[in-house]
Amino acid sequence: MVDLPRIAVQAATAAAGPEIPLKARLARAQARARRRAFLLVLPLLLFILLTFVIPIGQMLQRSIYHDGFSGAAPALVEWFAATPAGTEPDETAFAALASDLLFMKERKLAGEAGTRINYAVPGSRSLFTAAARGADRLTAPYRPALMAEDGKWADPLLWAAMREAASPWTTDFYLSGIDMQRTANGGIERVDEGSRVYLALYAKTFLLSAVITIICLALAFPVAHLLATLPMARANLLMILVLLPFWTSLLVRTTSWIVLLQSQGVINSLLVSAGFIGDDGRLALIYNRTGTIIVMVHILLPFMVLPLYSVMRVIPPVYARAARSLGATSWTTFRRIYLPQTLPGIGAGVLLVFILAVGYYITPALVGGADGQLFSNQIQFHMSKSNWSQAAALAAMLLAGVLLLYWLYDRLVGIDKLKLG
Amino acid sequence: MQKAHDPGEYVAFRHVQKSYDGETLVVKDLNLSIGQGEFLTMLGPSGSGKTTSLMMLAGFESATSGEILLDGRPINQVPPHRRGIGMVFQNYALFPHMTVGENLAFPLEVRRIGKDEREARIRRALDMVQMGAFANRRPAQLSGGQQQRIALARALVFDPKLVLMDEPLGALDKQLREHMQFEIKHLHESLGITVVYVTHDQGEALTMSDRVAVFNDGRIQQLAPPEDLYERPQNSFVAQFIGENNKLPGVVEELNETRALVRLATGELIEATPVNVRAKGDRTLVSIRPERVEITAGPMSENAHLLDAEVREVIYMGDILRIRMRAAGSEDFVVKLRNSIDQRRLDPGERIRIGWHPQDARALDVI
Ligand SMILES: Nc1ncnc2c1ncn2[C@@H]1O[C@H](COP(=O)(O)OP(=O)(O)OP(=O)(O)O)[C@@H](O)[C@H]1O
Ligand SMILES: [Mg+2]
Numbered sequence: 001m002v003d004l005p006r007i008a009v010q011a012a013t014a015a016a017g018p019e020i021p022l023k024a025r026l027a028r029a030q031a032r033a034r035r036r037a038f039l040l041v042l043p044l045l046l047f048i049l050l051t052f053v054i055p056i057g058q059m060l061q062r063s064i065y066h067d068g069f070s071g072a073a074p075a076l077v078e079w080f081a082a083t084p085a086g087t088e089p090d091e092t093a094f095a096a097l098a099s100d101l102l103f104m105k106e107r108k109l110a111g112e113a114g115t116r117i118n119y120a121v122p123g124s125r126s127l128f129t130a131a132a133r134g135a136d137r138l139t140a141p142y143r144p145a146l147m148a149e150d151g152k153w154a155d156p157l158l159w160a161a162m163r164e165a166a167s168p169w170t171t172d173f174y175l176s177g178i179d180m181q182r183t184a185n186g187g188i189e190r191v192d193e194g195s196r197v198y199l200a201l202y203a204k205t206f207l208l209s210a211v212i213t214i215i216c217l218a219l220a221f222p223v224a225h226l227l228a229t230l231p232m233a234r235a236n237l238l239m240i241l242v243l244l245p246f247w248t249s250l251l252v253r254t255t256s257w258i259v260l261l262q263s264q265g266v267i268n269s270l271l272v273s274a275g276f277i278g279d280d281g282r283l284a285l286i287y288n289r290t291g292t293i294i295v296m297v298h299i300l301l302p303f304m305v306l307p308l309y310s311v312m313r314v315i316p317p318v319y320a321r322a323a324r325s326l327g328a329t330s331w332t333t334f335r336r337i338y339l340p341q342t343l344p345g346i347g348a349g350v351l352l353v354f355i356l357a358v359g360y361y362i363t364p365a366l367v368g369g370a371d372g373q374l375f376s377n378q379i380q381f382h383m384s385k386s387n388w389s390q391a392a393a394l395a396a397m398l399l400a401g402v403l404l405l406y407w408l409y410d411r412l413v414g415i416d417k418l419k420l421g
Numbered sequence: 422m423q424k425a426h427d428p429g430e431y432v433a434f435r436h437v438q439k440s441y442d443g444e445t446l447v448v449k450d451l452n453l454s455i456g457q458g459e460f461l462t463m464l465g466p467s468g469s470g471k472t473t474s475l476m477m478l479a480g481f482e483s484a485t486s487g488e489i490l491l492d493g494r495p496i497n498q499v500p501p502h503r504r505g506i507g508m509v510f511q512n513y514a515l516f517p518h519m520t521v522g523e524n525l526a527f528p529l530e531v532r533r534i535g536k537d538e539r540e541a542r543i544r545r546a547l548d549m550v551q552m553g554a555f556a557n558r559r560p561a562q563l564s565g566g567q568q569q570r571i572a573l574a575r576a577l578v579f580d581p582k583l584v585l586m587d588e589p590l591g592a593l594d595k596q597l598r599e600h601m602q603f604e605i606k607h608l609h610e611s612l613g614i615t616v617v618y619v620t621h622d623q624g625e626a627l628t629m630s631d632r633v634a635v636f637n638d639g640r641i642q643q644l645a646p647p648e649d650l651y652e653r654p655q656n657s658f659v660a661q662f663i664g665e666n667n668k669l670p671g672v673v674e675e676l677n678e679t680r681a682l683v684r685l686a687t688g689e690l691i692e693a694t695p696v697n698v699r700a701k702g703d704r705t706l707v708s709i710r711p712e713r714v715e716i717t718a719g720p721m722s723e724n725a726h727l728l729d730a731e732v733r734e735v736i737y738m739g740d741i742l743r744i745r746m747r748a749a750g751s752e753d754f755v756v757k758l759r760n761s762i763d764q765r766r767l768d769p770g771e772r773i774r775i776g777w778h779p780q781d782a783r784a785l786d787v788i
Binding site for chain 1: 479500502503505508510512516528531532
C-alpha cells in the first residue's frame, strides 16, 4: 500500500523524461487546477465585487469626501490655498467670495455649497442661497457690500468652516460622529453637552446588543440541547417552532409584539386581572429600551439556536458517559466536557446575533420609542435627510466597532473555531 | 441462589432483567458472578445484550429487575461516577478538546488529587502503555492504535479495581488487534485488576479470557474457561458459534451416561458423547470439530468410528488444508489437515475413509 504513490511517481518520471524537476511539474499541474477553480468562482467574485466591495468602498469614500463647496467656490479655494489657517478675511477674500457667489448663481450651486457649510455652521445654507440670488448686484468694495446684506459673513466660525470645506477631503463628518466640532482658529473641541448624541448612542448600541446576545444565548442553549437530543420526529416539530419567526414578516411579528406588550395590551391586562399589578401601575414594556430588547431577542433567537444546534447534534453522547465513568458529576461533565465542545457554536451564534443586533434599525424604530433607538436609527435619519456623508461616517464607525470585536474574538477564541452550519 | 457474599465474588448479577421498551426483554434473567482479578469476556452475536449488560454494570442503564452487586454491595442505586469503575469505549471516547495529558488528568482532578501526585500518576500510566512521549498531543493527532492505548491508560490511571471494555479493539486492523490483545492481557496480569470484556470476536475471547460467557438472545448460553468452551460446548448454539463444526442430524437410538448411539439420516449408526440429549428417540445434532477428523488409520483409536467419504474440494490455507467432502449425508463435511511435510495429499473425487474418536462427537440439542 505504502509503495503505491512512489510507483506512480516513478512511472510519471519515466513518462515525462528526467529533465523537468518534480517540483516544477507539480507546480504546473497544480496551476492548471487552480486556474480552473478560479474560473469557477469568477462569477461569484464579480458579483460580490459589484454588490458589496464597491458600494462599501464608495460609502467609505463618501464619509471623507464632499465637494459640495470646493467645487462651487474656485476663487475661495485659491485664496485659502494661498493664506495660512486663521488668516483674517481681507478684501481679496471677500472679492473671491463675491465672484464665487456669482459662479454659484450661474450654475445653481449655492444650495449644495450652503448645505456643506451648514453641516459645520447651522443656518449657513440660507446665507449662501440669499447672497447668491443677489450676487450680480454686488460691487466693490465687496466686504462692506456683503456685510450690508448679512452681518454673519464676518463670523470667524463661518470662515473656518469654509477653509475646511475648501478641500473635498474632510474629517468633519467623523468629528461630528464623535460629538466634536471645529473652533474658529482651526482647533477642535467637544460640542455643547446638550447636543452630544453619537458617542452615548454608540455605547448604548453596543451595550444593548450585548444584552440581547446574552439573553439569546441563555434562551437558545437549552432549546438547542433539547433539539439535539430529542428523537428526530419531535426534534423536527420543535425546529419548526424555532424557525416560525423566520417565516413570518418582520412587520407582522413586530405588530403582534405591540399588541402583546403595550400598556393596554395582553400581558399588562393579564397581570392586572391576576392582581400582580394595579391598574395604575401598568408596566412600560414597549416604546422604550425594554421593548427593543424583548422584540430583538425574539427576532434574533433563531440565529443563535441554529449554529448551537448544528454543533450539539454531532457531539456523541459517549463523551458524557466517558466523563461520568471517570468519576465526574453531571455538573462537572457539563462544564468541562460538554460546554467546551459547544464553544464553536456559541462563538458563531454570539457573533452572528451581536452583529445583526448592532445593525438593526427597523425594530428599534417601531418599538423602541425615544429611549430604545440605536445607532443605526441615526444613520437612517441622516440618509433620509440626504446627508450621505454623515450617514456614511456613522456607518463606518459602526463597521469599525464590529471589526474590532471580530478581531478581539479572533485573538481570544480563534476564528477557525467558528462553526456556522 | 445464595445471598451471602462469597469473598471470591467481586461482581455479581442476580436475576437481572432489562427491557428498553417495556415489551421485550433484551436481557433475560442474567446470573453471573465474577471473581476478583478475573478476566471475563462476554461473547455473542450482535444484539445479544452484551453492551446492555455492561452498561448496567457501569451504571448507564438501570436494571429493570434483579440486583447487581459490586464487592458485596448492591449498586443499582449508585450513580455511575461513584462506582469507581474504569471503562474503555469502542471508539475510545477521548475528549477531543483536551490533550492526552489533560485527558488522563481529568479523572484525577475530579478526585481532587494534588498536582504532583497527578503528574506522577499520569507519567506512570503513559509509560505503562508506552506512550510517554505523547502527553501534549491531541487525540486527533494520534493513530487508532495510539488512541486505544490512551483510552486504556485513562481508564486505569485512577486505579480502578474493575475495568470494563466494550469491544475496545473493534476498530483496529488484525495485526494491531492481536498486539493489543497481548498488551491488555499483560496489563491485567501485572495490575491484578478485574476485567469484564465484551467482544464478538471469538478468537479474542478465547486467547484473552479466564472465563467466557457466551450470550445469545439475552441469556448466557455457557459460562466456561476457553478450553471447555471449545472442547466441550454445552449446546448447539455454542458449538456453532465457537469455531467451526460439522453437524450431523440424527435420532438417539441408545443412551446411557457416557455413550449415545445415534442413527444418522443416511441410516448409519455412530457413537457419540451425550451432552444435552435426554431420552431415547430424541432428535439430536452430533457435532464434530473439523480438526478432530482423521483420514489415516494411524492416529485413530481402537473404537474410532469409520465412514466413507468423497473429497469434493481442497482449499489451501497456508498452515492448514481445508477439505470439503461428502460424508454422513452431508455435502459440506469439513476436515482440516495440518499442512505438514508428510501429510497425505488428497484430490477432488478421491474416495477415502474418515474417522474420529467417539469422545469428539458430541450429541447436542437441535436448534
Ligand atoms: N438504547 C436502547 N433503546 C432501545 N433498545 C436498545 C437500546 N440499546 C440496545 N437496544 C436493543 O437491545 C438489544 C441488545 O443490544 P446490545 O447493545 O446490548 O447488544 P450487543 O450484544 O452489545 O450487540 P453488538 O455486538 O452489536 O454491540 C438489541 O436488540 C438492541 O436493539
Ligand atoms: Mg455492543
